[in-house]
Amino acid sequence: MNPHLTDRDLLLAADGEPSAHLENCAHCRARLAEIEEMLGGLADARDLASGIPSAARARTLLRARLAQQRRAKVWRWRLIPAAACVCLAMIVGVRVNAGGPRPDARLTPGETRPVTLSEVCRTSQATVVVRDIPADTQAQVLSEYGIHRGRPDQFEIDYLITPDLGGAESIRNLWPQPYTTRWNARVKDQLEQRLHQMVCSGDLDLATAQRDIAVDWIAAYKKYVGDRPM
Amino acid sequence: MSAFSSQTAIDLLRAAGRDPSTLEEEVVSLFDSFRTPLLRYLLAFRVPLSDAEEIVQDVFLLLFQHLRRDRSRENLQGWIFSVAHKQALKHHARNKRRGERFEPLPPSGDGQQDQAPGPEEQMYFNQQRARLLSIFRALPDQDRLCLSLRAEGLRYREIAGVLGISLGSVANCMARAIERLTGGAV
Secondary structure: OOOOOOOOHHHHHHHHOOHHHHHHHHHHHHHHHHHHHHHHHHHHHHHHHHHHOOOHHHHHHHHHHHHHHHHHHHHHHHOOOOHHHHHHHHHOOOEEOOOOOOOOOOOOOOOOOOOOOOHHOOOOOOOOOOOOOOOOHHHHHHHOOOOOOOOOOHHHEEOOOOOHHHHHOHHHEEEEOOOOOOOOOOHHHHHHHHHHHHHHOOOOOOOHHHHHHHHOOHHHHHHHHHOOOO | HHHHHHHHHHHHHHOOOOOOHHHHHHHHHHHHHHHHHHHHHHHOOOHHHHHHHHHHHHHHHHHHHHHHHHOOOOOOOHHHHHHHHHHHHHHHHHHEEEEEEEOOOOOOOOOOOOOOOOOHHHHEEEEEEEEHHHHHHOOHHHHHHHHHHHHHHOOHHHHHHHOOOOOOHHHHHHHHHHHHOOOOOO
16 A cells, blocks of 8 residues: 555645645655646746737736726716615705706706717717716816715716717716716716717717707607606 | 735735725736736636737726725635636637637747756756646646646635536546646656
8 A cells, every 4th residue: 555645635735734644754745846846847838838928018908997997987886875866966956856867057058069970970889988077177067066065976977968979078068967866877878879879870960969968868868769767 | 926926916905995096006916916827827728818818807807896896805816716717618608609619729839948058958948848738738628727727826725616616626637637747757
């Protein structure tokens, strides 16, 4: 009978399983060292053979994606009690009623920038990632809407006319949109996608799309998407 | 050695707060530690290098979400390999649906130059490397993946968790693989 440990038991011992035999047996320790050396050699051989390029480019890409993810609208799906949000919205002046939240037309009438149809339709669909609105602009929007007492992070500073439809990056086109109401930012994204499709397929002219979303985005949703938010 | 730097990165992460920018830096630090081991593992899984790079990106984006939601930080190394394994399985499932074949394992790299001191030693190292790689490539899939994860420093329990098999199966796979690799040297 073999008085030494099997490779299986040796590896288990190397993995932290207590083994009095290993401590006292030079033969087994030598065998374990041989296995570990072979594993190290295998890792080195695979490194040389794999042709793995430098990490620099991949790291830069990851950084960009992480930053994008941080800014993306994933936080819209956080569950915050809807009732609290409605109360907050009422306090701060964003109109929330049975018809849903709409911006204050005096503060946010909507504003466009000169843009051609080909520029609008350069991408196949509207982007849903929030553009990087400067922090001081966001603070100004919140201040204009009187959001001091509530938690600003319960609102998204959103473009009324999305830049993908020629909306201007102007404070007159920005408003704090509650994101847990029934008619929330995700629903508005669907409308923006739909309008973008219609404009680029020639079913709707750009000016009409801009006007309808600016005047009453919920009515526009009902008109172009459906009666209820999906 | 990567095992040390990986552990250091994990320790740093444990100490870090949940501020997104701090988390981003910590995730990038983990990326630096684990990218190469993950790529090696994915290549052993017959994922093409370009797809493997994408999978690694996905793994670290998922890690960012995982940590941002304050999920468990225990055994992040196992978590990272486990997610990469699942992504690789999805990759293969997608390719299978498209009727694509698995990527053959990369060439042995026999023609590449080492920093060995002399031509005889160089030749010896190259022969050893080629022999190890050819045996490694010929191993059954599960044995090859077990060995690959063990070579990256994962413990048996972690390997069992990543591959979704029992501890006994891992031990058997490893013993078989080691026998072939070391037996070939005789």
